[in-house]
Amino acid sequence: MQIRTETINDYKHVFNLNYLAFDNRDDEAKLVERIRFSNCFIRQLSLVAEEQEEIVGHVLFSKAKIIQEDGEKEVLVLAPMAVNPSVQKKxxxxxxxxxxxRRAKDLGYGLVFLIGHPNYYPKFGFQPARNHGMELTQFEVPDDVFMVCELIEGELQQTNGELRYPPVFLG
Ligand SMILES: CC(C)(COP(=O)(O)OP(=O)(O)OC[C@H]1O[C@@H](n2cnc3c(N)ncnc32)[C@H](O)[C@@H]1OP(=O)(O)O)[C@@H](O)C(=O)NCCC(=O)NCCS
Structure with missing residues (x-):
């Protein structure tokens, strides 16, 4: 299995993968398309997993903002992520x-946020974001699913405010 940057040739396969992974619903597949054509898209952070020349996984990290008292800070949001149901849990x-x-840190990003399963993401360093003074009002979600991962030490302590997903996430 190889992890690499998504290319234009992958777009249709990534659409199908998201459709399949999200129970034949195209919301997430279309979200990926909207993000690609927006200014929150970072090409190197749209990753595919390839196995025997087939796209079996995809994850996307995009630019978002924390609105703080002293201004805005650019952060990342992870969404969506999909693995072909036939090869999940591997x-x-x-x-x-x-x-x-790893790539996000290399690009200089200090914080990554997501809304996701509280049992899955902590092993990668994600923790409940509201415990660290972060807020989210665009989506109504329980405290434990709104999570943040600190990539650069000290970033969590220096950052307090409301996470704003880019408009493309709102449909
Ligand atoms: C969420 C999702 C992307 C996870 O992908 P995955 O490839 O199955 O993830 P992993 O294999 O890394 O981990 C899944 C589980 O398998 C376990 N696992 C990892 N490697 C394993 C292996 N070699 N053998 C057996 N189990 C393994 C992990 O410990 C994990 O267990 P957990 O549920 O207790 O945390 C996938 O399930 C999916 O596409 N779901 C539908 C879409 C979705 O909900 N996306 C996320 C919201 S945006």
Whole structure:
């Protein structure tokens, strides 16, 4: 299995993968398309997992903002993520997240946020964001699913405010 940057040739396969992974619903597949054509898209942070020339996984990290008293800070949000149901629970999702976090840190990002399963993401360093003075009002979600991962030490302590997902996430 290889993790690499998504290319234009992958777009249709990534659409189908998201459709399949999210129970034949196209919301997430269409979200990926909207993000790609927006200014929150970072090409190197749209990653695919390839196995025998087939796209079996995809994860996307995009630009978002924390609105603080002293201004705005650019952060990342992880969404969506999909692994082909026929090869789930083999570590493909984990490898995609780890590579994405590594690249995000290399690009200089200090914080990554997501809304996700509270049992899955802590092993990668994600923790409940509201415990660290972060807020989210765009989506109504329980405290334990709104999570943050600190990539650069000290970033969590220096940052307090409301996470704003880019408009493309709102449909
Ligand atoms: C969420 C999702 C991307 C995870 O992908 P995945 O490739 O199955 O993830 P992993 O294999 O890394 O981890 C899944 C589980 O398998 C376990 N696992 C990892 N490697 C394993 C291996 N070699 N053998 C057996 N189990 C393994 C992990 O410990 C993890 O267990 P947990 O549920 O207790 O945390 C995938 O389930 C999916 O596409 N779901 C539908 C879409 C979705 O909900 N996306 C997330 C919201 S945006």
């Amino acid at each position: 570590g493909i999702g984990s490898n995609l997240i780890k590579e994405g976090l």
